[in-house]
Amino acid sequence: MFSGGPAFADDYPSWDDVKNAQANESAKQDEITRIEGLIQSISSQVSAAQALSTQRGEEYQVAQTAFDTASYVADELEAQAEEASAEAERSNTQAGLLAAQLARTGGNDITLNLMVGGEQFSNDLLYQLGAMSKLTEKTAQIYAKAQQDTNTATALTAQATVARNELKGLAEEAQRLFAEAVVAQQAAEAALQEQQDHEVELTAQLSVLKENRAATEADYQKGVEARAEAARAAAAAGLPTLPFIAASGWASPFPGSYSSDEFGMRVNPVSGAYLMHSGLDLVYSGGTCGAYVYASAEGLVTYAGWNGGYGNFVQVDHGGGIATAYGHNTTLLVGNGDYVQVGQPIALAGTTGNSTGCHVHYEVRVSGGAVNPRAFMANVGIEFG
Incomplete structure (x- = not known):
């Protein structure tokens, strides 16, 4: 039984080999065994390669999601740190203004005013002293809040710095696993x-040997050409209309859809x-x-x-650092290394991977x-509903 690595051209029997093997029962059985081994080997190689591809795709998807999540958190922390810094600045400014007002209010000689001002002035001055006390208390509170805001800003900035530093490693890991998945x-x-x-x-050669009937390579090629022509006719009949293309050269990946x-x-x-959730989930009201x-x-x-939770997945590099991605498809119409045009069909929508219903997960x-x-x-x- 044939086993091992990929077969080479010399490993595959020719139709002359099949014809010659039919002349001798022992040679025929040997050829049958060889062909069965080749078929089994090819199937095993496909299964192993597809299993590895699935594993690498899942590893990449997990790493990419980890990076996207951490990147979002880092952005949020930086925004919160900026807001906290601005709040601290406002609190410090307010405290400074109140301190200046307190200094101006308390600049008179209170004792002299009490001696010469009479009862009415004394009552007014006591009122002013009460007001100054409240102003002093308010100033202290605002200074305390300013300090608290400053501490909050410092802590958030430190957290954002740590989160941003961790992104480099996550991005490198996602890129490494992406390359392995490809x-x-x-x-x-x-x-x-x-x-x-x-x-x-x-399989055709094996059938000829087992049934001990006459067949030629020309007969086989006729069948191949007939199947290819049928496939071309089916594809031509199902070609879709291209979506609207904006002046920018961009088109909707799922025209007429809305985001769920x-x-x-x-x-x-x-x-x-x-x-x-790194994209939009696009659906039609029916027939997605x-x-x-x-x-x-x-x-x-x-x-x-x-690609793991994305299911059947396509990513397109548009140059300039911009890429789009399309997940959960039921069928892919393009392969790695294909160059596609705007509005070209690249997949059929589905619900593969971590999907709870038919939709297109679309990322930029x-x-x-x-x-x-x-x-x-x-x-x-391009607008989405």
């Missing part, structure tokens, strides 16, 4: 292509964890599953395959970080 997916595609290139012919879930932190509906998903702009497909990334697709696409002339 390699694994390419290996799976190569193994599948090997299977598609040879398994049909091997927005960008931001949320409780993941599948895992229950509080994580970053199986609908065409389109490339938002032209670019290079840098990932096409299984700038320099690796997720940004709100709604705001980004609005800037290039």
